Amino acid sequence: MLYLDHAATTATHPDVIDEMMPFFGELYANPSSSYEFGTDAKLMLEKARIRISDSIHCEPEEIFFTSGGTEADNWALVGAAEGCRKKGKHIITSCIEHHAVLRSCEYLASRGYEITYLPVDSEGFVHAGQLEQAIRPDTILISIMYANNEIGTIQPVDQLAEIARRHGILFHTDAVQAYMHQKIDVRELSVDMLSASAHKFYGPKGVGFLYVRKGSGIAPFLHGGGQERKQRAGTENVAGIVGMGKAVSLAEKNREATQKRILEMRNYLIEAIQRDIPYSRINGSIQQRLAGNVNVSFRFLEGESLIILLDMEGIYVSAGSACSSGEKTISHVLQSIGLPEEWARGTIRITLGEENTMEEIRFFVRRLGQLVSQLREFSDEYLYNKN
């Protein structure tokens, strides 16, 4: 098996599993219980919180555990909308956000909020000037993702967040894809909220966090017990949170070396595709791009067919985006960057991870080239173009 879909999810690291196991067994106490058995569990939760807050340089009280990236995004959007309702009902986001943000915006639109969707350029960048122009006196929130999950484009978040700060508007960023790759320091970055998800950085699924800067005034999300300082009720996913804490320390410890290695493989892959496979194009920015991401379109074939052929050989890549691969429509991200349909249809997303090797990537790109040629033999248009 060759797994090249790390933007969809990553394997839980063995050290993370080791750290989690006791909490499925003997350490089953409820962290809210006041006896020692419970307070020990509580201590482990707080240890994880500190590991996370250290990683982005905020206070532990500014980290709220959630059930993952989707919940963190929903909370940021809905919580800010409710918390700032008196100030206004206008929200700005981009048209290439993850569905966790876009669908939350649609929900809010159905509740009377007004949403502006900023366009992006052909590489997927949001422009500061356009953000500035979209701001109104009743704008309460700006939500722009740190890095895109399909094409890997890294936004100029510092610049965009600075504009929000200057206008006194809350700024949220979905950093689910960026968190493990980028060194993030919220003391320098003017973001008020930031979402992350453990299973995108070798942690377990179903757990994530939302950073909320003190004094942001967002509304609580789940109502019930007093957990998470009364903002997010419900007995905590202790094992998951402890696992996420471990995954954070692993990511922190190895970040530079891992990034360098992944980048080398990624650059090799891009260059080999450009050199060896005709009628191909890389989508997104080459410079400001997540280390492991290769989003590539091939003309004269269907991306879905390519994925099936790769799948038959145990090679796993994604069609544009995991969320849109079930649907027949072209992904909203590829549409937004203006990719013509004849290219968009032949798009696959390859995302590398720390366990991949250069040898695997060399093998992969050779096989990819062969399968692309094989599929093109079925295209009249290709045969016509070739001759």
Ligand SMILES: *Cc1c(COP(=O)(O)O)cnc(C)c1O
């Ligand atoms: C995966 C992903 C999410 C959703 O996170 P889950 O933990 O799977 O709910 C949100 N935003 C982006 C950019 C993602 O890649």
